[in-house]
Amino acid sequence: MAETITKPNRFLHIHPSDNVLVALQDLEANSQVRFLNTSFTLKNDVPAKHKFSTLAFNPGDKIYMYGVLVGEAITAIPQGELISLKNIKHASKDFDLGERKLFWEKPDVERWQDKTFMGYHREDGSVGTANYWIVIPLVFCENRNVEVLKEAFINKLGYGVPQIYEQNVEQILSMYRNGKTLDDILNTELTDHPVEVNDTRVFPNVDGIKFLTHDLGCGCTRLDSDALCGLLAGYITHPNVAGATVLSLGCQHSQASILQNEISKRDPGFKKPLIILEQQAEGTEKKLLQKAIKLTFNGLVRANKILRKPAPLSKLCIGLECGGSDGFSGISANPALGFVSDCFVALGSSVILSEFPELCGVEQELCDRCVDEPTAKKFMDLMRIYNAKAEADGSGFYANPSPGNIKDGLITDAIKSAGAAKKGGTSPIVAVLDYPNKVSRAGLNLLCTPGNDVESTTAEVAAGANVVLFTTGLGTPTGNPIAPVIKLSTSTMLYNRMPDIIDIDCGTIIAASETIEEVGERIIDFVIKVASGEVQAKSSILQQNDFIPWRRGVSL
Known part of the structure; x- marks a missing residue:
């Protein structure tokens, strides 16, 4: 049933120069909208989150929200019409160098001025909000080896998670083997039982070992492979990272030397434990992975010695x-x-x-x-x-x-x-x-x-x-x-x-x-x-x- 909409919490006029309103709730067609000194009828149902016109627009007229140009009318739009892709298209203003407008009203932050957080202090002066070891490949060819290391480490060191959905599959499999119909299975509510995992961390001060995989490193432009090295260097030097194990094949575009150069750019005095292993130099997969396991374990021992200490909020x-x-x-x-x-x-x-x-x-x-x-x-x-x-x-x-x-x-x-x-x-x-x-x-x-x-x-x-x-x-x-x-x-x-x-x-x-x-x-x-x-x-x-x-x- 149509109504007269006057309450401000039913719609919002974001900026004085805007010529559309935002529906904060679902609004019905034929409702009367009272806005400023005008009153008009909604031409359509307007779902919450959508916009409707405060004026009648002709094709080519500009649509403003947040005080900026956001669209252009492509058809005639009556006052009170739902704004949609059927009647407007994207439009934005060009921009130039402009003038510096640097004045801003700083918020009152007195309540946090002397607050600290408990973080992990690194030798480069940064402070982490967590303490992780990361294992990363320089090229997608090493993704499988990263996954093998993940399987080897996660549960044994106490970083495993309950496999609830494996239980669900076992439940369905049992029903199927016992002759239950597909309808029976679909209509059965799956149950979750406590799953025993090794939740006692061997290294309580290490928040986890994270195994990152990707599809880059070779077979792409040098721009992309170089950018990958810069990205990985950002993770290795990140304050939330205690150290890293890097697996390289050896022949890819993203060479270990490029990675090390990118690390030096970000942290010239870099001192974190960093293990870089090249499969083509190590020989067999077994040699590579066993060496990675031993060196990574040693790195985790070192990472576990780092404790949280107070840090100012400026370190965030x-x-x-x-x-x-x-x-x-x-x-x-x-x-x-x-x-x-x-x-x-x-x-x-x-x-x-x-x-x-x-x-x-x-x-x-x-x-x-x-x-x-x-x-x-x-x-x-x-x-x-x-x-x-x-x-x-x-x-x-x-x-x-x-x-x-x-x-x-x-x-x-x-x-x-x-x-x-x-x-x-x-x-x-x-x-x-x-x-x-x-x-x-x-x-x-x-x-x-x-x-x-x-x-x-x-x-x-x-x-x-x-x-x-x-x-x-x-x-x-x-x-x-x-x-x-x-x-x-x-x-x-x-x-x-x-x-x-x-x-x-x-x-x-x-x-x-x-x-x-x-x-x-x-x-x-x-x-x-x-x-x-x-x-x-x-x-x-x-x-x-x-x-x-x-x-x-x-x-x-």
Whole structure:
């Protein structure tokens, strides 16, 4: 039944110059909307998270959200019409060097000023939020050997996890062998019984051994193989890593010498235990693996001697990420992260904002926030080169939104980007980094990565992020092998539906029961607990160890 919609919590006008409204709840067609000094009728049902017009548009008229250009009308759009791909297309403003706009209102961070977290102090001055040993291949030919080492180590050293789903298969297999029909099997509720695992760690101060595999290292461009060495060097020198075992075949593009050079770039005085073994030099697989086992065990003994000690919050490097975004991302979880980002910058921490295809349309604001013209120019050049490469391959930034994004209200890349950029807060941008470089300055850093969640998270961690904050509107089950990835839901509905992967509910902002700042304060307190090892992020509990290097070709 149609109604008169006047309550502010039914819709949202984000910015004074916006000419669309966001539905915070499902709105019915023919309802009367009272907005400012006008009243109009909704022409369609408007699902929550979607937008509708406040004015009548003609073809070619510009659509604004978050105060920036996000689309262009391709048909006549009546006042009160649902905004969709049928009536608008992506549009964004061009950008130039602009002027430096570096003033920002620092948040009050007095409550955290003297706070510390319990971390692992490394010889290069960095501090880890975890203590891992990593085993990595320089080329995909070594993936099998990495997996063999994983099978050899994990359970014996107490890092195994209960194999609940193996129990489920055994239950179904037993039913099948006893003559149960397929319908019987489908209608049977599978049971979970306690599974005995060796949960007593041999090395209690080592959080785990992480085995990373990938499909690069050879048979690709030298640019990609060199970038892989830089990425792996980022993981080896990462503060959450105590040491590493590297398996090389010997003949691949990504040579051990290139890896060692990349390590020296990131840590000239590198002193961590590093084991590099070459299969073609060692001879048989048995010789290679037995040597790897002995040397890795020795490295674990050394890693176990490192203990958590207090560290200032300035030693945190926070990665900002979003995935499975929806129409609430830019008005709940992402602005909450923007507040968090500003707070950590004010505390002297490093913060990383990445996903360059999802900064399309807000380039001018970000250029103006760069501390100097060379930094702004580097950002402009990376954005233009990346988009030109994408367009040359038949898919510009405009093609970034996924079907899930579009279904839940993010119908153009500029709409998605304007909301995604909110994660970066308002502080000045101190550096712009190309992939796979490492953060070296406190403050907000921009890192060139794809919008692909896992590729971007993988790159942020290589750049030094020792905690990643990941907002999601649809639910994205991903994590990282060495850095905790804390998930934040954009709605309470998602938080309740997927409690196994979501750590923090930001939907209270939509419900108006908490402010952006109040949610941000909860996030910061939770980050300190995770960084100290007091609680685990859900992604760490589930061992979501996703690791995908970026093949420098087009990935949106």
